[in-house]
Amino acid sequence: MPPQKYITHARSSQKTEFSMTAVEEKFSLTEVLSSFKACLEKENQDVLMDYYISGWKGLVRFMNSLGAIFSFVSKDAVSKIQIMEAFRKSSSGDQYRSLQSMVAYELKAKLVDLNKRAEHSNSGCRTILRLHRALRWLQLFLEKLRTSTENSKTSVLCTEAYNDSLANYHPWIIRKTAMVSFYALPARNTFFEVMNVGSIEDVVTMLGEAMPYVSQVYDITQQLYAQHNLLDLP
Numbered sequence: 001m002p003p004q005k006y007i008t009h010a011r012s013s014q015k016t017e018f019s020m021t022a023v024e025e026k027f028s029l030t031e032v033l034s035s036f037k038a039c040l041e042k043e044n045q046d047v048l049m050d051y052y053i054s055g056w057k058g059l060v061r062f063m064n065s066l067g068a069i070f071s072f073v074s075k076d077a078v079s080k081i082q083i084m085e086a087f088r089k090s091s092s093g094d095q096y097r098s099l100q101s102m103v104a105y106e107l108k109a110k111l112v113d114l115n116k117r118a119e120h121s122n123s124g125c126r127t128i129l130r131l132h133r134a135l136r137w138l139q140l141f142l143e144k145l146r147t148s149t150e151n152s153k154t155s156v157l158c159t160e161a162y163n164d165s166l167a168n169y170h171p172w173i174i175r176k177t178a179m180v181s182f183y184a185l186p187a188r189n190t191f192f193e194v195m196n197v198g199s200i201e202d203v204v205t206m207l208g209e210a211m212p213y214v215s216q217v218y219d220i221t222q223q224l225y226a227q228h229n230l231l232d233l234p
């Protein structure tokens with residue numbers, strides 16, 4: 001259950017195209033981020049796959065509401081989500097209950113291509129690594145938004161977050177395409193509106209409360225992958 005303060009204030013009179021789409025789809029960033037809190041199993045700090053996937057699905061819904069220009073990004077995220085859902089539904093689904101159980105299972109069964117993509121080109125470990133890197137971008141971007149000022153440009157915040165995270169893993173052509181698409185991002189105030197959380201102050205409060213959970217999921221995953229030398233999977 002999301003914490004009490006995470007109350008969504010559905011807005012009835014949004015004016016922009018971005019806002020209308022988000023309202024129609026009932027997107028609330030609060031709910032999406034609460035999936036990342038739910039990921040964390042209390043007893044042993046395992047990261048639960050179903051909530052992890054659910055968090056990503058919510059983010060993709062949000063991204064789709066930003067317009068077709070971001071479809072190249074959401075298509076890639078969707079295909080990775082689908083790979084993980086297929087593993088979860090497969091006969092080995094229980095092994096994919098958490099990121100920890102997935103790593104243990106795939107490594108033991110030699111289901112991960114460690115040096116070159118070959119027989120197991122879409123392993124769970126590799127697929128989650130791509131989403132994990134993107135989670136770092138999200139963490140940086142939302143923190144920048146949280147601490148931004150009225151004059152901050154979302155395209156600049158997004159570019160900075162991208163350059164400090166995902167860009168390090170993308171070839172030139174993807175980096176250029178991503179940079180161009182960032183200019184199409186809505187302005188800061190519109191962004192805050194489409195989050196569907198409430199006033200700017202409410203958004204800042206919500207992000208301050210929710211981001212530590214996203215960071216915890218990121219840190220635990222990073223440690224897990226580092227421990228097993230999986231941070232550079234091809």
Ligand SMILES: CCCCCCCC/C=C\CCCCCCCC(=O)N[C@@H](COP(=O)(O)O)[C@H](O)/C=C/CCCCCCCCCCCCC
Binds near residue numbers: 029059060066072134
């Ligand atoms: C109100 C604030 C809320 C923000 C919500 C943001 C919603 C974000 C949703 C999804 C984030 C992007 C997920 C992208 C996954 C990228 C994984 C990746 O790196 N894939 C590449 C490598 O995969 P393989 O080829 O090795 O299988 C792949 O090549 C990438 C292709 C697509 C380009 C990705 C560009 C990433 C830009 C990220 C910024 C998105 C900006 C959206 C702004 C809201």
